[in-house]
Amino acid sequence: MLLECGVIRTTPSAPLPERLRQIHEGLGDVIERHRPQIMAVEDIFYGKNVRTTVLLGHTRGAVLLAAALRDLPVADYSPAEVKNSIVGTGRATKAQVQFMVKKLLRLRAVPSPSDAADGVAAALCHINTARFGDLARRAVGTP
Secondary structure (H helix, E strand, C coil): CCCCCCCCCCCCCCCHHHHHHHHHHHHHHHHHHHCCCCEEEECCCCCCCHHHHHHHHHHHHHHHHHHHCCCCCEEEECHHHHHHHHHCCCCCCHHHHHHHHHHHCCCCCCCCCHHHHHHHHHHHHHHHHHHHHHHHHHHHCCC
């Protein structure tokens, strides 16, 4: 069951430190509201645009800090791991991931905007990974 899905919007004209604070505080509000046991995070995709990668790194830092300050463990997955877990191939398109998130959760529409679907996909990846790990441990008799 999907409890909440969305994105944290920042003020585009604000300086980077202020935008990072907005992300940190917004995510902190979500954590306080829902009290999750773990946070699933997708690792940075290293593209051709170095500036975008650096900005994503700053944003990821604000996200990880929000978790750390609340003693919330973080499960980290590469983009290929998330795609493989949800679609069955690490080379899935964004549209395929969105379709499968909608299908797996029996939603009427794809979460919007597309970044929200990416966050839900990371959470589903963690659920799938944790479930598979539990099954594997039971199969070999490990506690």
